[in-house]
Amino acid sequence: MKITKQQSGDILVVGVSGELDHHSSALLKSEIGAELDKGGVRHIILDLRELTFMDSSGLGVLLGRYKELGKWQGKMLAFGLQPVVEKMFRLTGLNQLIPVHPDLASCYKALGV
Amino acid sequence: MEVTNYFTLTIPAYSRNESFARVVVAAFAAQLDPTLEEINEVKTAVSEAVTNAIIHGYGEKGGEIVITCTLRADNTLEVIIKDTGVGIEDLEQAREPLFTTRPDLERSGMGFTVMEEFMDSVSVDSKPGQGTVVTMTKKLSTGEQGGHETNL
Ligand SMILES: Nc1ncnc2c1ncn2[C@@H]1O[C@H](COP(=O)(O)OP(=O)(O)OP(=O)(O)O)[C@@H](O)[C@H]1O
Ligand SMILES: [Mg+2]
Numbered sequence: 001m002k003i004t005k006q007q008s009g010d011i012l013v014v015g016v017s018g019e020l021d022h023h024s025s026a027l028l029k030s031e032i033g034a035e036l037d038k039g040g041v042r043h044i045i046l047d048l049r050e051l052t053f054m055d056s057s058g059l060g061v062l063l064g065r066y067k068e069l070g071k072w073q074g075k076m077l078a079f080g081l082q083p084v085v086e087k088m089f090r091l092t093g094l095n096q097l098i099p100v101h102p103d104l105a106s107c108y109k110a111l112g113v
Numbered sequence: 114m115e116v117t118n119y120f121t122l123t124i125p126a127y128s129r130n131e132s133f134a135r136v137v138v139a140a141f142a143a144q145l146d147p148t149l150e151e152i153n154e155v156k157t158a159v160s161e162a163v164t165n166a167i168i169h170g171y172g173e174k175g176g177e178i179v180i181t182c183t184l185r186a187d188n189t190l191e192v193i194i195k196d197t198g199v200g201i202e203d204l205e206q207a208r209e210p211l212f213t214t215r216p217d218l219e220r221s222g223m224g225f226t227v228m229e230e231f232m233d234s235v236s237v238d239s240k241p242g243q244g245t246v247v248t249m250t251k252k253l254s255t256g257e258q259g260g261h262e263t264n265l
Pocket of ligand 2: 056161164165220223224225
């Protein structure tokens with residue numbers, strides 16, 4: 001799994017590529033945690049275009065970060081889901097907490113940028 | 114139904130073996146030429162069961178996981194994932210959506226629900242103190258049903 005991070009204003013865009021499972025979820029947790037600890041991040045946009053696999057461990061780590069953002073009413077959005085990842089989002093109801101958008105521009109728009 | 118192929122694999126319960134287990138089962142299933150969607154569903158279900166063995170069965174302290182796969186003449190894949198860890202006290206409760214004993218580890222209790230959704234059948238046999246056996250089956254389509262691409 002590879003993670004990229006890019007911040008513009010108070011929005012952090014996190015790109016996750018490869019496979020998100022129990023083994024790799026710890027890294028995603030600490031990478032996002034490090035950015036949140038610095039302060040200055042309000043919302044997170046997940047760029048999942050290159051994510052080819054996700055199981056319930058991925059669900060857990062995303063939910064955990066979603067809850068952290070909730071402490072300051074921050075939002076988490078996602079875009080670029082491959083069918084297999086989208087299926088997990090739908091099946092688990094994660095899409096009701098983390099809205100899925102077609103692209104980055106539409107995520108920014110939803111955040112009022 | 115006649116068995117057409119099979120294998121058994123024993124791996125240590127290391128988290129780095131989760132992706133290995135998924136890929137091995139997917140490669141085995143791929144000989145039928147199933148759809149990409151079917152392969153992804155099998156991979157996800159295997160990942161759930163193997164991760165449960167590592168986290169819950171063995172409490173991330175190691176141990177062994179035995180994976181047995183069988184293909185039958187009717188294109189049914191059977192995957193058995195076995196651990197000799199702590200076992201499950203209340204099976205019915207464990208299989209309920211959103212039930213988890215480890216919210217502290219950011220688990221959300223969706224593993225069994227995902228397995229049930231992605232496979233045709235899931236049965237769980239477990240005894241406290243002895244371990245857990247998860248048996249899953251799925252009927253796969255074959256290439257004859259219309260040239261699919263496969264992906265590992
Ligand atoms: N192999 C196992 N050994 C012991 N207990 C298990 C095993 N598999 C599952 N369990 C128990 O069943 C519960 C439910 O499992 P399930 O996979 O549905 O959810 P989870 O693993 O807790 O969370 P998630 O899979 O969403 O990360 C677990 O919390 C655990 O208590
Ligand atoms: Mg689980």
